Amino acid sequence: xxxxxxxxxxxxxxxxxxxxxxxxxxxxxxxxxxxxxxxxxxxxxxxxxxxxxxxxxxxxxxxxxxxxxxxxxxxxxxxxxxxxxxxxxxxxxxxxxxxxxxxxxxxxxxxxxxxxxxxxxxxxxxxxxxxxxxxxxxxxxxxxxxxxxxxxxxxxxxxxxxxxxxxxxxxxxxxxxxxxxxxxxxxxxxxxxxxxxxxxxxxxxxxxxxxxxxxxxxxxxxxxxxxxxxxxxxxxxxxxxxxxxxxxxxxxxxxxxxxxxxxxxxxxxxxxxxxxxxxxxxxxxxxxxxxxxxxxxxxxxxxxxxx
Numbered sequence: 001x002x003x004x005x006x007x008x009x010x011x012x013x014x015x016x017x018x019x020x021x022x023x024x025x026x027x028x029x030x031x032x033x034x035x036x037x038x039x040x041x042x043x044x045x046x047x048x049x050x051x052x053x054x055x056x057x058x059x060x061x062x063x064x065x066x067x068x069x070x071x072x073x074x075x076x077x078x079x080x081x082x083x084x085x086x087x088x089x090x091x092x093x094x095x096x097x098x099x100x101x102x103x104x105x106x107x108x109x110x111x112x113x114x115x116x117x118x119x120x121x122x123x124x125x126x127x128x129x130x131x132x133x134x135x136x137x138x139x140x141x142x143x144x145x146x147x148x149x150x151x152x153x154x155x156x157x158x159x160x161x162x163x164x165x166x167x168x169x170x171x172x173x174x175x176x177x178x179x180x181x182x183x184x185x186x187x188x189x190x191x192x193x194x195x196x197x198x199x200x201x202x203x204x205x206x207x208x209x210x211x212x213x214x215x216x217x218x219x220x221x222x223x224x225x226x227x228x229x230x231x232x233x234x235x236x237x238x239x240x241x242x243x244x245x246x247x248x249x250x251x252x253x254x255x256x257x258x259x260x261x262x263x264x265x266x267x268x269x270x271x272x273x274x275x276x277x278x279x280x281x282x283x284x285x286x287x288x289x290x291x292x293x294x295x296x297x298x299x300x301x302x303x304x305x306x307x
Contacts, residue, residue, distance in 0.1 A: 003046040003056075007039050008188070009181035013172050017047050026051070026120070027170040028146045031128075031153045031161070034174025037209015040154045043174070044124050047152070052118045066118040068110045071126040072097035095252075095289075098130040104138040111142060111149050121149040128153040129160035136162045143168040176206025186211065202264055217257040225249060229258065230265050233300050243296035255292060259283045266303075278302045 004014045013032070020026050032040040048067060049056035058064040073080040074097045081089060083097055107123050115121045125131075131139065143151060143165065151169075158166050177185065182201070185208035186194055194200055194215050204211035218226075225245055233239035246255065259279050266275045282299040286292060 003049045007042050008185050009177040010039050016172055021050050029143050029151045029169040031169035031171045033171055035207045037207035038174050040174050044152050048122050066115040066121045068123045070103050072099050072130040099135050101135045104135045124152045126154050129155045233304055239300035243293055246296050247293035275303045
């Protein structure tokens with residue numbers, strides 16, 4: 001179907017969703033499972049456009065009265081903010097966003113009324129893996145009795161959700177793209193410069209969306225800091241200086257990204273297992289909200305001793 005024309009490299013997903021509509025056998029709940037940035041969101045939009053065939057132009061701007069798109073939020077001064085709203089507000093994002101219990105209650109309220117214009121209501125839960133357990137448990141009742149509606153959960157894997165949620169959904173698998181399909185997608189959206197950066201493609205692991213995210217993260221880090229951390233510190237003083245620079249200039253998400261980047265860079269340079277283990281410990285410590293400067297000091301000093 002033409003609605004899926006922009007979805008590259010996912011023939012199985014296209015076939016399953018197209019046949020569901022053609023045979024009028026749309027499931028009450030779907031789980032689109034696959035890595036970030038490989039087309040799950042685009043597939044969801046395309047699927048809803050087909051379901052709302054008479055009024056599909058309101059799907060992408062998400063202003064159709066029978067469509068509810070739910071995404072993780074930050075909590076700032078008692079208010080929920082989407083990632084885009086948090087960016088505009090200049091909120092320092094120390095804790096990853098999540099799907100909250102209040103948002104699940106809003107889904108329940110949305111589905112308590114019949115669809116206004118379309119044949120069914122549709123709820124899309126983006127990054128469903130960010131649901132805390134209370135929110136996931138609250139969603140179970142809705143999945144059991146969705147009424148005149150279809151729910152679509154987008155998540156990186158079956159394992160990232162509670163088994164009770166997975167069991168109530170029809171799973172649509174999405175697969176990583178090969179180099180040819182990656183190039184097609186990046187050329188189509190005008191991001192061919194990414195194809196020249198082998199480290200970005202390696203980090204993306206077959207995901208065009210991940211490649212773009214990695215590229216954007218790369219642009220937020222000054223070349224001086226990137227060069228400093230990509231080379232092993234030569235002295236204790238240099239390690240402490242670099243740790244302070246990273247902690248003071250990079251936010252939480254950028255520091256997590258830097259861990260991924262350095263794991264790849266150090267592995268390419270030396271195949272040193274200890275450095276990878278130290279960086280993995282750094283990631284765990286950052287996610288546990290340890291003091292970031294101390295985390296980087298311990299990590300960089302530890303890597304000096306490994307060489």
